[in-house]
Amino acid sequence: MTKITYLLGAGSSYNACPIWNLQAKAMVSLGQQELTKHYIENISKNNPPTDWLSKEAQKYITTDKQKILKEILHFGKKAQEFNTIDTYARKLFLQEKNKELELLKMSVSVFFDLWENYNKQLNFYPRSNSSDKSDKSWDKIDQRYIALFSIFLEKKNENLLLNDDINFITWNYDLQLESTYNLFANDSSDPDFNLIDAVFPFLEKSNTNLNNKVFHLNGHRGFALSRSEKPMVLRNNETIENYWKLHEKLYSNLKTGTQTFNHHIKYGWEHNIESEWFKQIGMILKQSDILIIIGYSFPLFNRKIDQFLFSHLHPNKIKEIVYQDPYSDEEKILNLFKYPDRYKNKIKLLKEVDQFHIPHSHFIDLPKATPFIIR
Known part of the structure; x- marks a missing residue:
């Protein structure tokens, strides 16, 4: 045979899936959209921050979910600057900025979790936004x-x-x-x-x-890896709300080293x-x-x-x-x-x-x- x-x-x-520069744009779109949505629903309907990476906006970013979304936005911006997320990851690797590289890996993993499972629900980057101007949905x-x-x-x-x-x-x-x-x-x-x-x-x-x-x-x-080196599947449990609930400590666990995306x-x-x-x-x-x-x-x-x-x-x-x-x-x-x-x-x-x-x-x-x- x-x-x-x-x-x-x-x-x-x-x-x-969005590729190359479209992935960067979609990451930025997701971060901005969901952080603004949280602000309007939980803080005020008026004057949400226009720059969620600014020092002033950080006082509104308190939960693990918001922190992950901010990182997705941040790395989306870096991907735009460096043409692809892979290129920026390579920069961090060469500079031995391991902590930031792991935040990037978490952001990439969660972004594709959300994209492949909840994009129709979130609608954070319609296909019509892409350069091919297609009316076809993803x-x-x-x-x-x-x-x-x-x-x-x-x-x-x-x-x-x-x-x-x-x-x-x-x-x-x-x-x-x-x-x-x-x-x-x-x-x-x-x-x-x-x-x-x-x-x-x-x-x-x-x-x-x-x-x-x-x-x-x-x-x-x-997937993420626990401290015991047991693979943990990031389950996609029907709704976006359940997804965030299941992984509500993901950012904190990454920071304390109880979970890692490096593998x-x-x-x-x-x-x-x-x-x-x-x-x-x-x-x-x-x-x-x-x-x-x-x-x-x-x-x-x-x-x-x-x-x-x-x-x-x-x-x-x-x-x-x-x-x-x-x-x-x-x-x-x-x-x-x-x-x-x-x-x-x-x-x-x-x-x-x-x-x-x-x-x-x-x-x-x-x-x-x-x-x-x-x-």
């Missing part, structure tokens, strides 16, 4: 994931499992892949991601018995590429017949990790490298190889992004059905 690996960038979630799950999983999921021993020959490596914080699996496997709109990990493994683990189907290179939303939002350049986790990623790429890159721009600060990934593509094994992106460029890929001529004729560029690419060879490799003979 053909072994297929998908490498996903922000553009793969374009229809469901998808809860990008429909392209749903179409892809309808092909790749299989029923085995009463479990719904991803085809053995399919793997995902993603730079995205979102849980679009995991939520898509839940859509097919369960009826619950409040997925328990720990249970999902048992059959659709995506959490980073330190042991040698890794069986991940998804590898999040920058980590992902939805679950973990940038590629923070990883030890000698770890078992990265060795498993390397093995998957080494065994890949086809690599499909979707919506990834190859930013320079990820270059070290990207070179690691592409160094594991065996020139005699890899048959095709598909780059699916409106701005796909062969040179971005060739520049990652030590010997680019070995791969040049294997690269295929796709500008059309309405559906995720599925190689024709996957359908050729499918077991043939027993012919039905009419007698």
Whole structure:
């Protein structure tokens, strides 16, 4: 069977999540909207602060919820200044500003929790605000994931499992892949991601018995780690009110060190590429017949990790490298190889992004059905 690996960038979630500068704008919009709403509902209907980051406004920010929203606003502004939140995170990492970096990680995780679960309720960044001027609303799950999983999921021993020959490596914080699996496997709109990990493994683990189907290179939303190193799922319990109630001490716990986001939002350049986790990623790429890159721009600060990934593509094994992106460029890929001529004729560029690419060879490799003979 053909072994297929998908490498996903922000553009793969374009229809469901704001990407790049839109993420920064949405973070700012969320912080301003919700802090102003709290002020009007609880303090005064008149003259709410126009700058929630000003010294004067801080006397109105007293609860953990408000403090988290202020941090989301703050880091949204920094993302606008530095073009992306990842770039600003890189700055903090290089300056060893670890406490601020962890606040950033908390803000990113909570922002995507709120976005993927409550955006329709909060409506803090309508799609019409984005540069494409689309009248289409944001998808809860990008429909392209749903179409892809309808092909790749299989029923085995009463479990719904991803085809053995399919793997995902993603730079995205979102849980679009995991939520898509839940859509097919369960009826619950409040997925328990720990249970999902048992059959659709995506959490980073330190042991040698890794069986991940998804590898999040920058980590992902939805989890924090307690002092006892027990993962805590940030549950999305139906309403935004319940979400905040369940996590009412999140900011305080982060400050006291009883909870941390450092394990679950973990940038590629923070990883030890000698770890078992990265060795498993390397093995998957080494065994890949086809690599499909979707919506990834190859930013320079990820270059070290990207070179690691592409160094594991065996020139005699890899048959095709598909780059699916409106701005796909062969040179971005060739520049990652030590010997680019070995791969040049294997690269295929796709500008059309309405559906995720599925190689024709996957359908050729499918077991043939027993012919039905009419007698």
